[in-house]
Amino acid sequence: MKQVLLSGCGNIGFRHLQAIAAMPTPAHVTIIEPNMAAHARIAEFTGSHTGPHRFSVSPTLPDAPATVDLAVIASSADVRRAIVEAVLARHSVLVMVLEKVLFQSISDLDAVSALLARHHVTAFVNCGRRYFPGYLAARDRWAQARPLDIEVKGTAFGMCSNGIHLLDLAEFLNAAAVVSVDACGLKPGSVPAKRPGCVEVFGTLHARLANGATLRVTCDDSSPMSIAVSVTGKGVSAQIDELARQVTESGQTTAFGARNVSECWEIYDQCLREQTCGLTPFADSTGQHRLFLAALNDHLGLGADALCPIS
Numbered sequence: 675m676k677q678v679l680l681s682g683c684g685n686i687g688f689r690h691l692q693a694i695a696a697m698p699t700p701a702h703v704t705i706i707e708p709n710m711a712a713h714a715r716i717a718e719f720t721g722s723h724t725g726p727h728r729f730s731v732s733p734t735l736p737d738a739p740a741t742v743d744l745a746v747i748a749s750s751a752d753v754r755r756a757i758v759e760a761v762l763a764r765h766s767v768l769v770m771v772l773e774k775v776l777f778q779s780i781s782d783l784d785a786v787s788a789l790l791a792r793h794h795v796t797a798f799v800n801c802g803r804r805y806f807p808g809y810l811a812a813r814d815r816w817a818q819a820r821p822l823d824i825e826v827k828g829t830a831f832g833m834c835s836n837g838i839h840l841l842d843l844a845e846f847l848n849a850a851a852v853v854s855v856d857a858c859g860l861k862p863g864s865v866p867a868k869r870p871g872c873v874e875v876f877g878t879l880h881a882r883l884a885n886g887a888t889l890r891v892t893c894d895d896s897s898p899m900s901i902a903v904s905v906t907g908k909g910v911s912a913q914i915d916e917l918a919r920q921v922t923e924s925g926q927t928t929a930f931g932a933r934n935v936s937e938c939w940e941i942y943d944q945c946l947r948e949q950t951c952g953l954t955p956f957a958d959s960t961g962q963h964r965l966f967l968a969a970l971n972d973h974l975g976l977g978a979d980a981l982c983p984i985s
Contacts, residue, residue, distance in 0.1 A: 675728070676701040676946045679745040679765070681735070681757050683707040683716055686773055687748035690800075691719065692936035694746070697943035700726035701743075708733045740765050744945045747772045750869065751985040755782045762793050769945045770797040771953065774838045776963050778981045783960045783967075790956065796949055797956035801842035804952050805938045807931025808914065808921060812905070813847050819907030821887035822847050828901035833860075833893040834867065834874050834970065834984040840891050841881055841962045842954050847905065850885035851958070855965040857973040864974060865895070872983050875973065881965075 678701045683691055687707070694703055705716060713731055720729035745767045749757050755777055761767060770790070776799060777783055790797050803809050816822060824844050841852050859878030867874040881889040903914040912923040914930055921930040944951045954962075967982045976982065 676743040677740060678703045678942070678946070679706070679742045679761065679767075680704070680748065681706045681745065681761065682748035682750075682773075683712060683731075684709065684748075686935065687746075688712075688715070688719075689935035690746050690748050690771075690942075691716070693939045694942050695719070695723050695725055695727060696937075696939040697946075698726070699943050699946045701946065702728045702730070704736065705729065705731040706733070706735055707731060735760055735764065737764065742767045743769065744942060745770045746942075749773070751775045751778050752871070752981075755786055758786055759789065762789060762795070767793065767795050769949050769951075770795050770956075771800055771941070771945065771951075772797060772956070773800050774959070774963075775835060775966075775984050776838075776959065778967075778984065780964055780967055780979045783963055787956070787960055798945075798951055798953035799842075799956055799959035800935070800941075801839055801846075801954045801959065802933065802935055802938060803839060803843045804846055804954065805933055805941065807933070808919075809843065809846065811931070812912070812921075813849075816847065816905070816907060816910050817849075819910040820848055821850070821883065821885045822905050822907040822910065823888045824890070825904045825906075826889075826891040826901065827904075828892070828899070829894045829896045830899040831893055831901045832867075832874065833876065833879065833891065834872070837879060837891060838959070838962055838966055840889065841966060842959065843903075844881065844883060844887065844889040845958065845962070846954075848883050848885055848887045850883045850887065852881050852889070852962055852965060853884050854882045855969040856880040857969040859892075860973050867984075869985050872985050873974070875970070879969070 742765050860875050861877040864873035864875050876895040878892040905912045914921045919930045919932050941951045
């Protein structure tokens, strides 16, 4: 039986748990959640599960060394480096999936990159739009239309926590790396985020890719939440409403395939069977994070490698 370690089972971590439970490959899933108040929900879910898996839950990481086929690190960004260090100090890990925002500083990016390399861990970052059927089909359909300029407009979708998703989407559709991120279009200052100690920003973020494509992301401070993605390229003009799951292209509106984290069981199953998956490789994501953190720190008046208060 495969061994899965899930560190962090709050809001997003619970979505990971739901997806892991739906995969067909049998696994013993060890759930680490320090918040005891969350254990009742975890126990209710795992207790009613009828699949091939076994579950155990604990507030702390097991001390006994073990070989972990897949570790999912779904904690908040401020403690993620410490958790990765603790896991790899005790256990051998084959594949690791980490939530984003990865870390709050560039030095943490560097330190964990070196640690994963030293322990020969294959790592990915959970930028799940790469598993949206709509974007998978569009990437192939628009391959000859690159470079693809992308504009994202919306309200209250969380620029600080979700900006990385959109940088990654631009890389995914263009098959090219982001080379610059500019925060000059953001509105001055910040506001407190829902997560204590973190901030949120509004306005426009600009990015440029190696193939000349551009990304423009605008988030306004108003409700309700909305997000619309426009893509233009050679002979391509498409508008995607992710919440309504619709795409309008060539004058026709059709269904757009999107998926929640809890629905993407293939990620974890493929990690266990093949030690790989279609999520963003860790090295690619660190490049995105490096530019994103630097731009936000500059906007917030912080040093280049200061702790950026986002998660």
